Amino acid sequence: MAINWLHGSTKMLFPLAVSIAAPLSFLQVSFAFSFSPYSPCSWNSGVSPILKAKSDSFLESSTTLDSSVVNAGEEKQKKKKTWFPVKPEDALLTQYDTIVRGAYIRHVLLETEEMSDLAMKMYLKVDFASLERKDKLDPFGKLAKDLSSCVKSKNEAGKIGWVDNPFHSSNLLGSNSIVNDVVSDLISPSVIEEIFQARPKGGDVLKIHDKDKQIWHLLRVDDLLIDYVPNSRTDDSLEMQKDVLQFKQKGVNKVITTRSKLKGLGATAIAPKIGLNADESNVSEQIQAKTYHIATSGCQMNVADSERLAGVLENKLNLSIAKNPGKADVVILNTCSIRDHAEQKVYDALGPFAARKRRGEPLALVVSGCVAQQEGEALLKRVPEIDLVMGPQYVSRLDDLLDDVSRGHQVVATDPTLLSEDLSRPVRGHDVRAWVNVIHGCNEHCTYCVVPGVRGVEQSRSMESILNECMYLAEAGYKEITLLGQNIDAYGRDFNPRRTFSDLLHYLNEGIPDETIERIRYVTSHPRYFSDRVIDAVASLDKVCECFHMPFQSGDDEILKKMRRGYTFDSYMKIIDKIKERAPDASICGDVIVGFPGETDDQFKRTLELMERVKFDNLNTFAYSPRPNTEAALWDNQVPDNVKAERLQIVQRLAAQHGMERSQRYMGRIVEVLVEDRNPRNGDQVMGRTRQNRQVFFDGNIEILKGKLVNVKIIEARTWSLLGEVV
Numbered sequence: 001m002a003i004n005w006l007h008g009s010t011k012m013l014f015p016l017a018v019s020i021a022a023p024l025s026f027l028q029v030s031f032a033f034s035f036s037p038y039s040p041c042s043w044n045s046g047v048s049p050i051l052k053a054k055s056d057s058f059l060e061s062s063t064t065l066d067s068s069v070v071n072a073g074e075e076k077q078k079k080k081k082t083w084f085p086v087k088p089e090d091a092l093l094t095q096y097d098t099i100v101r102g103a104y105i106r107h108v109l110l111e112t113e114e115m116s117d118l119a120m121k122m123y124l125k126v127d128f129a130s131l132e133r134k135d136k137l138d139p140f141g142k143l144a145k146d147l148s149s150c151v152k153s154k155n156e157a158g159k160i161g162w163v164d165n166p167f168h169s170s171n172l173l174g175s176n177s178i179v180n181d182v183v184s185d186l187i188s189p190s191v192i193e194e195i196f197q198a199r200p201k202g203g204d205v206l207k208i209h210d211k212d213k214q215i216w217h218l219l220r221v222d223d224l225l226i227d228y229v230p231n232s233r234t235d236d237s238l239e240m241q242k243d244v245l246q247f248k249q250k251g252v253n254k255v256i257t258t259r260s261k262l263k264g265l266g267a268t269a270i271a272p273k274i275g276l277n278a279d280e281s282n283v284s285e286q287i288q289a290k291t292y293h294i295a296t297s298g299c300q301m302n303v304a305d306s307e308r309l310a311g312v313l314e315n316k317l318n319l320s321i322a323k324n325p326g327k328a329d330v331v332i333l334n335t336c337s338i339r340d341h342a343e344q345k346v347y348d349a350l351g352p353f354a355a356r357k358r359r360g361e362p363l364a365l366v367v368s369g370c371v372a373q374q375e376g377e378a379l380l381k382r383v384p385e386i387d388l389v390m391g392p393q394y395v396s397r398l399d400d401l402l403d404d405v406s407r408g409h410q411v412v413a414t415d416p417t418l419l420s421e422d423l424s425r426p427v428r429g430h431d432v433r434a435w436v437n438v439i440h441g442c443n444e445h446c447t448y449c450v451v452p453g454v455r456g457v458e459q460s461r462s463m464e465s466i467l468n469e470c471m472y473l474a475e476a477g478y479k480e481i482t483l484l485g486q487n488i489d490a491y492g493r494d495f496n497p498r499r500t501f502s503d504l505l506h507y508l509n510e511g512i513p514d515e516t517i518e519r520i521r522y523v524t525s526h527p528r529y530f531s532d533r534v535i536d537a538v539a540s541l542d543k544v545c546e547c548f549h550m551p552f553q554s555g556d557d558e559i560l561k562k563m564r565r566g567y568t569f570d571s572y573m574k575i576i577d578k579i580k581e582r583a584p585d586a587s588i589c590g591d592v593i594v595g596f597p598g599e600t601d602d603q604f605k606r607t608l609e610l611m612e613r614v615k616f617d618n619l620n621t622f623a624y625s626p627r628p629n630t631e632a633a634l635w636d637n638q639v640p641d642n643v644k645a646e647r648l649q650i651v652q653r654l655a656a657q658h659g660m661e662r663s664q665r666y667m668g669r670i671v672e673v674l675v676e677d678r679n680p681r682n683g684d685q686v687m688g689r690t691r692q693n694r695q696v697f698f699d700g701n702i703e704i705l706k707g708k709l710v711n712v713k714i715i716e717a718r719t720w721s722l723l724g725e726v727v
Contacts (some may be wrong), residue, residue: 013248056271059389082327084248084452086443087494089199091249091416091457091648094232096199097167099417103200106158107187108143108218109150116207119147123205124497125216128510136511137471138464140205144194153186160186162225165196178502191217200224201418202461204496212447222462224420228254228397232415247445249456249632250413251376251391255404264387267360270327271387274364274406275317275399287362292319293328295349298336300484300523301455304435305395306334309368312398312426323540327354330364330402335371337450337627340477346371350383357385366390370454374628376414389414392440392455396422419459425472431674432707434478438466438504439485439492444526446553447631449562449625451486458487458494462498463504467511474516479674483508483522489529502533509541518709519674519691524551528566530575532581532708539583545691546583550575551591551620555601555610559596562632568611586615586691587662595624595644596650598637604647612656619655623648656719663717666694672726673712674699675705683687687713695721 092099110116124140135142141157148154164171164180166189180192183425194208200221208217214500259269272289274468280661296306309332313319322328331353337345346367356363366381366388366496373391381388387405391414394401404411419440428434441456442449470481483504485491492499501522508520520543525534527550538544554560557568579586592607611619621643673696679685686700688710698712716723 004698009540010100014445015713020299048290078135084443084445085457088201088441088457088459090417092418093416094229094252094253096418097165097196098169099227099229100165100169100196100199100224101227102162102164102168103195104222104225105163105183105187105195106140106144106220106222107150107153107160108140108158109153110147110216110218111149113207113216115147116218119143119218120205120207122147124499128507133511133513135665136507137467140464150186159219160219162194163187163195163557166193167196174529188212189426191219195219195221198496199658200496201288201459201494202420203460203465206496210543224417224418226420228394228400228413229253229415230411244402247453247629249373249416249453250415251268251373252412253411254377254410255408256380256412257408258409259410260384260593262358264358265360267358269357269385269387269408270360271364271405271408272362274319274330287329289317289319289329289362289364289406291328292330292332293325294332294334295325296334297345298334298338298369300435300482300594301392301486302334302336302424305369305392305438306332307426308395309334309398309426310422311422311424312396314427315424316399317402319373326356329362330366332366332368335367335369337370337374337454338693339625341372343375343628346379347383350386352406353520354383354385363714364388364402366402366405368392368395370450373414373454374450377412380410380412383516387411393417393419396420396424402537416456419461421461421465428478430676432478432674433480433482434473435484436466436469436473436481437461437485438483439488439490440523442485442486443490444528444566445564447562448593448627450630453629454484458490460494460499461493462495463499463507466707467508467516470508470512470517474512477707478517478523481517482520485522485524486524487529488522489525489531500531501532501539502531503533505537505541505544507542508539512543518543519597521547521693523549525549527552527572527575532578535578535582545693546586547589547691547693548579548583548586552610552614553591553593554596554598554599554603555607557606559599559603562591562598572610573613577713585692587694588614588616590614590616591620591622593622594647595639597624597632597635597639599639600622606655607651611651611658613660616655617658617694619651621651621655623646627641659719660717663694663719663722665720666690666714667717668714670711670713671696671722671724673710673724675700675702675708675710677706678702690722695725696724696725697721700726 024145046345089096107278108119109120111352123140123143128136138157144154145159146159153159163183180189188210190211190212191208195206198206199207204221205221208219210217230253261268272287294306294309296302313330318329333346335348336342353363353365357365364387365385367386368390369392372379372389376389379389388401388411390401394413397413401411401413439458439460441458442451443458445452459693473481489501491501492505525548530550537547552572553563553565555569560568576588594604671690673688673690675686675688677687679687679697684699685697686702686705687695689695689698696712711727712724713727714722714724
């Protein structure tokens with residue numbers, strides 16, 4: 001029986017962030033407020049005017065999802081908005097109320113607006129050091145227990161539970177039935193309507209006045225229940241949106257149920273059964289998938305995504321990694337589009353697996369990642385052997401999407417969507433250090449960069465969810481985490497109310513138990529948003545490593561302006577000077593692009609001047625290459641390839657010179673090294689890193705030292721690494 005995608009989501013019983021019992025004491029001071037215990041009451045269950053209007057509108061104009069999407073696009077064009085959307089809900093091409101089925105809600109019930117304002121400040125500015133360890137995992141639950149006047153929910157961390165979106169199509173069409181009856185004694189229908197009118201995302205905290213009862217709610221949205229909407233738009237509506245969506249994230253969801261025969265032997269594409277139990281698999285002769293292979297290219301975000309994909313395959317679908325990738329039952333190419341010829345490399349990699357499909361082998365062939373988002377359905381037209389094309393925002397939905405693949409369908413999942421918490425445990429690629437996603441997407445739209453178009457707008461994970469993942473890693477014995485974000489300094493600005501990246505660093509440093517995870521790193525910063533608070537956090541927090549990754553891309557102000565970077569040579573150097581003043585032993589790393597369109601010799605020299613001023617510990621160097629769906633790719637002042645190649649060699653030589661200078665400062669010093677692996681070139685040596693992220697090699701037994709902090713005296717400096725001996 002095929003899944004009804006629009007109505008097929010299931011609700012988890014209780015989200016991870018609130019699975020811990022609410023702690024005892026939130027306040028270190030007493031409050032002179034008197035609370036009247038709130039008694040659950042019966043709300044008027046009649047259909048509200050707002051809901052009635054939405055229902056009538058839906059029935060009149062939404063015989064298909066496509067018409068509602070086109071209408072929404074027309075409405076957005078009429079409104080005065082920024083050129084690029086900056087909020088996740090504004091970047092959706094399918095309406096919020098179409099994809100958001102419900103939300104997991106908790107609340108603090110208060111009697112006056114002044115009390116609700118104070119409670120909000122306490123939640124946002126809580127001194128985490130003053131809380132007991134279990135309280136740090138759920139400060140909102142603690143707030144509810146200490147301050148809420150709702151006697152039914154206060155001892156359950158303020159739990160209301162899953163609340164249906166009354167404006168979702170399934171509820172509008174059945175508006176005569178009672179929606180949210182199970183929570184009606186905790187929250188009124190009018191408040192629920194206000195929640196979803198605000199179009200919240202997971203991690204938001206809303207202040208809403210119940211005018212009927214004259215009480216105030218602080219409502220925390222722990223997570224959203226998101227529908228996957230197949231066939232989200234028609235080809236005609238996609239054509240209408242081309243101009244509107246230039247340089248923005250675009251996409252579509254499609255389930256193609258009728259597949260043509262493949263070229264060659266004329267075989268019909270066959271996929272194995274994936275994730276079905278034994279009883280179901282015996283009903284058909286279709287072969288059951290048992291193994292998988294994931295090939296990953298690109299940045300740390302892609303590596304982290306592949307770990308999450310593996311987590312779904314192993315923990316939800318009971319697959320195991322294939323010993324022979326060429327024989328795997330499920331093959332995923334997790335792709336990167338940042339470099340030149342990225343698309344052709346994907347087509348080349350698909351060749352052997354497509355040949356297996358043409359021979360009639362039961363194989364599920366998946367293309368995920370940035371090229372998948374960028375190319376979308378065009379991949380299926382070029383390589384019809386592909387079963388699933390999915391963008392980065394659909395990683396957590398892999399099991400749902402593969403279910404349709406196992407039914408013989410082709411699936412495209414690239415429509416921009418909202419993210420919900422992924423409950424599957426990633427299969428980590430290392431057992432000492434781990435990646436932890438904290439923010440997805442980017443709002444910057446630098447004129448050379450594909451990221452906003454393939455990873456969408458910024459969507460932050462809640463601090464509590466991030467800490468819960470870190471606690472799991474701590475219990476598993478991990479010693480180092482790296483917080484990931486394309487623009488990590490933007491963390492929290494998409495929340496309501498806003499949070500900051502420095503808030504997150506303080507929260508994690510305080511919340512992670514001592515003698516578990518020893519080190520916290522992060523990438524990548526943006527000079528436009530980098531704050532003094534982050535410098536102070538790195539300089540003062542014991543778990544946060546003294547390493548700053550600060551891409552500058554160019555040293556020339558005019559080129560930076562054309563790149564739309566939002567800073568200048570001087571403003572960048574002010575940041576560097578502050579870092580050197582407050583954290584003098586910190587390492588400073590960066591990224592640079594040479595040969596950007598229109599870059600002159602004099603402008604290139606400004607880049608070299610900036611490098612001389614900073615002297616980076618490590619520098620990632622790139623020659624500009626035009627990328628699809630970016631503005632700079634369309635300009636006619638492209639720099640010749642030979643000039644770009646020459647400039648790249650110059651910056652690489654200078655970067656190596658500076659790398660050696662920075663390594664020399666460690667000579668004779670005793671440094672703390674976290675041992676990670678065996679030296680692949682010398683089995684008698686181990687490899688680890690300093691807090692400043694410098695590689696160190698020294699003699700040692702990996703079986704004994706792996707995951708340990710070791711004091712090492714540096715006896716030799718190399719360009720990008722150090723040689724030492726145990727003290």
